[in-house]
Amino acid sequence: MSQGADEPDSSMESGFNRVQRILDDMGDSLDVGEVPMEILNNDAVYEEELDRIFGQTWVYIGHESEVPEPGDYRQRTIGEDPFIFVRDEDGEFRVLFNSCRHRGANVCRAEKGNTSHFRCPYHGWTYDNSGDLVGVPQKSAGFDHLDADDHGLHQAPHVDDYKGLVFACIAPEAPPLEEHLGGATWFLDMYFDLIDMEVIGDPHRWEVENDWKTPTENFYGDNYHIPMGHKSAIEAGVGSDTATGEKESELYGIADCDGHAFSFYQIESDEPSYWGHPPEVVETFNHDALTEEQHEVARKSGVTLGTMFPNLSFIFLGGRDDPEKESVGTFLLRKWEPRGAGKMEVVNWVFAPKHASDEYKERVYEVGMSSFSPAGNFEVDDVGIWYGIDDAAGSVFARKNDVHTKFTMGSGDNAAATVVDDWVGPGTAYREGGMTDENQLDFYRTWYETMTDNGGM
Known part of the structure; x- marks a missing residue:
């Protein structure tokens, strides 16, 4: 069937018109929890991102x-x-x-x-x-x-x-840095005020045929993928105690946090968790540096993860690289560097408590590398899945048939995820945080607002 006379041929659009069309579509589709797939592998969108996102934000x-x-x-x-x-x-x-x-x-x-x-x-x-x-x-x-x-x-x-x-x-x-970070500072304090941390070794860097927005959105709070995407690693008994089921936890997703988002696996136990750090390391923490509410969240934390817009993510897990070994607290900071439409470079730092022993720091590094690195058990799971997304996003079919991805989980009348009315921190907290897409939608809303800010488009 030939294209109708009144339908524009999207393959002949100028770069500006193509981006304008996609952003107009996105402005409408976000209201119903959908995102045009084309934004994940589009040269014109990418060039505009370099200017409007990375050229404007902290x-x-x-x-x-x-x-x-x-x-x-x-x-x-x-x-x-x-x-x-x-x-x-x-x-x-x-x-x-x-x-x-x-x-x-x-x-x-x-x-x-x-x-x-x-x-x-x-x-x-x-x-x-x-x-x-x-x-x-x-x-x-x-x-x-x-x-x-x-x-x-x-x-x-x-x-x-x-x-x-x-x-x-x-x-x-530019606004002041703390204004940009907003409510994210409440969470950053839990890591960098409570614990004097330092980078261990050089950051690992590797290139991936994948758009930077996909992992960014994933770390905003896609906990839904863990049972399926990381099934093999979990069954092998590596990773976090909460993922393997060794310790029961309740998952909270934190959305609406000034453009940033977080997830917390909270363990209700008389024994403090502190992301799997052993007592002798916990003793070195600056416990008086936090508010009572922050300290209680930290004490119960088995795993936390999140993203500061635009492309800085982290995961803090009490994990192990061998089911026969004890867990250690490992903090990984990762930056999703844009390297072209549908391409990125991952930069991954491993952090450990500065005042811990050298032997403990070495174990932290080993667990970090075994979990999230170019050959990490969890990293290869994610990247192997993400590859196909950009192939589809850059396809002629996706462009001509207005293909969208869906972020509507948790929007129904009987949704498992519910708002926590007495949440002590910034943002909106969802109990059963793995059953809502609100965190990921926050990323795309912030992306859209930044791309269209100051009359840019």
């Missing part, structure tokens, strides 16, 4: 423990843009644009290190670790007109940290 850069000394640096990206995360000689965090002011070449080629200066390999322009231009070869002969004070490395205009987590925003104007 994005995670790294943890203070990765650059403990002046001159320590790491290469990082915001969207696809190259930056140097460095602690300068005064101890301040800098996020320097990795591009020489002369011809634009990268001034930093190593992934990490310690240096007082960055020297461009092209013509030798040299910058100190605060980004100031301090050396130009043959300056008096060819650049006597150059004002060095005006030609330092460009920098992210906004850099701030929250409890050691460093973020940057490249937009000229």
